[in-house]
Amino acid sequence: MTRIRARRLDGLTSSAIRDLLELTSRPEVISLAGGLPAAELLPTARLAEAAVSALADPASAQYTETCGLADLRTVIAARESGRLGRAVDPQQVVVTHGSQQALSLIAQALLDPGDLVVVEEPSYTGALQVFRAAEATLAPIPVDDDGLDTDALEELLAGGARPVLVHTVATFHNPRGAVLSAPRRAHLASLAERYGFRIVEDDPYGDLWFGTPPPAPIASHTDRVIRLSSASKIIAPALRVGWLLADRDVCASVELLKQGADLCGSSLTQRIAADLLADTAWLDAHLTTLRGTYGSRAHALTDALSAEFGPDVTYSPVRGGMFTWTTLPLAVPAAELLPVAAGLGVAFVPGDAFAVAGDHTRSARLCFATSAEDELAEAVRRLGAAVRAAGDARAQVQVQS
Incomplete structure (x- = not known):
C-alpha cells in the first residue's frame, strides 16, 4: 500500500485553540479562548x-x-x-x-x-x-x-x-x-x-x-x-x-x-x-496603554469570577500577559462544558488542551485581553449559567440511571 504521509504526522493532533477559531468567530459568542490582542488597541x-x-x-x-x-x-x-x-x-x-x-x-x-x-x-x-x-x-x-x-x-x-x-x-x-x-x-x-x-x-x-x-x-x-x-x-x-x-x-x-x-x-x-x-517614545506610550487596559480587564475578569463562583473558583494571579488559569466547580470535564457554554454564548480553552501527562480536566485558560470589561462580566455570567446547566444535566442523568 502506498504511504500517503510521513510517519511523524501519526501522533499529531490539531491545536484545540486553532479548532476553536470557527466557533469564536460567531458574533454572538464572547471568546475567552484565543490569545488575541484587543482589536481596538491595534495601532x-x-x-x-x-x-x-x-x-x-x-x-x-x-x-x-x-x-x-x-x-x-x-x-x-x-x-x-x-x-x-x-x-x-x-x-x-x-x-x-x-x-x-x-x-x-x-x-x-x-x-x-x-x-x-x-x-x-x-x-x-x-x-x-x-x-x-x-x-x-x-x-x-x-x-x-x-x-x-x-x-x-x-x-x-x-x-x-x-x-x-x-x-x-x-x-x-x-x-x-x-x-x-x-x-x-x-x-x-x-x-x-x-x-x-x-x-x-x-x-x-x-x-x-x-x-x-x-x-x-x-x-x-x-x-x-x-x-x-x-x-x-x-x-x-x-x-x-x-x-x-x-x-x-x-x-x-x-x-x-x-x-x-x-x-x-x-x-x-x-x-x-x-x-x-x-x-521608543511612541512604543513606550503604546505599551503603557496596553498595560493599563489589559490590567484593568484582567482584574475585571477575576472579580467577575469571584462574584459568580465565590470560594469555589481558583485562578492564577494576574501580573501581566493575557491569560488566567482557572479551576471551576465543574460537574463535568471542561471539554464537555465547552459546547454547553458555546450554546450560551461564551467560549474558553479546556485545560486538557495544554496537558502533557497531567490531569487538567477541571481547569480552563481564560483570555482577558480581547474583550472590554463589561463583556468580560457578561462572559462570566454566561459561564456560570453553563456550569449550572451542565450540573443539572449530569444530575438528571444520574437520577434516570
Whole structure:
C-alpha cells in the first residue's frame, strides 16, 4: 500500500485553540479562548504611516536576507542588549515568520528523533506540536505560581535525564499565567551550565506587565539560552514578525533551514516593525496603554469570577500577559462544558488542551485581553449559567440511571 504521509504526522493532533477559531468567530459568542490582542488597541494609524514610509523605498517590495532585514536585527539587538545588560550582536538575531516559526526551526536544527525535551506542565500547545513533530521524547515538569519547578527539574537531572532543550514561557506563562521567580531563573541557568542543555526562553508577553516589571530574562544569567519573541502581542499579529536570539552556531543552523522553508520573510512588514520598534517614545506610550487596559480587564475578569463562583473558583494571579488559569466547580470535564457554554454564548480553552501527562480536566485558560470589561462580566455570567446547566444535566442523568 502506498504511504500517503510521513510517519511523524501519526501522533499529531490539531491545536484545540486553532479548532476553536470557527466557533469564536460567531458574533454572538464572547471568546475567552484565543490569545488575541484587543482589536481596538491595534495601532492601525501608526502602521499605515510606517507602511507609506516603507513603500517609498522600492527595496521594501523586494526579497531580503534570510536572517532578516539588517535594520530590524539592529533594533532587536539594541532592545535585547538593554534587557540582558550585555552587548548583543545583530548577527545573533534571526527574524522569523512569527516566533512559532523560530521554535519550529530550532527543533529541526537541534533535535533528533528520541531526544529528550523538558516541557512545562501544563504547556503551550504550539510548543507541544513542534516537539512532537520533531519526534522528541517529552519530560513534563510542573508549573506553579512561581513558574517552572526547578527543584523538580534538578531531581530529574540528578536521576540521569539529559535533555537537549528545556522549553519555558517564563514570563506570564501560557496558559498558567505564572512568572518564573528570580531565584528560579538563576537556578535554571545554573542547571543549564552544569548539565549542558539549552534553554528555550519563549517570551512573547514580557512587555505586558501590570504594575511591577518581571525579573530579568534567563538569558541575563547564561549564554545557554535561545530567546524567542515577537511583535504580535505588542504591535500586530498580521505583521508575522518574530525573532530568536542565540549564539552564532544556532543562528547559522536556523538560517540554513529557513532558506529551505521560505527563503526569507517580508521586507515590507519587517521594515514596518523596525520603524515602530525603533520609535521608543511612541512604543513606550503604546505599551503603557496596553498595560493599563489589559490590567484593568484582567482584574475585571477575576472579580467577575469571584462574584459568580465565590470560594469555589481558583485562578492564577494576574501580573501581566493575557491569560488566567482557572479551576471551576465543574460537574463535568471542561471539554464537555465547552459546547454547553458555546450554546450560551461564551467560549474558553479546556485545560486538557495544554496537558502533557497531567490531569487538567477541571481547569480552563481564560483570555482577558480581547474583550472590554463589561463583556468580560457578561462572559462570566454566561459561564456560570453553563456550569449550572451542565450540573443539572449530569444530575438528571444520574437520577434516570
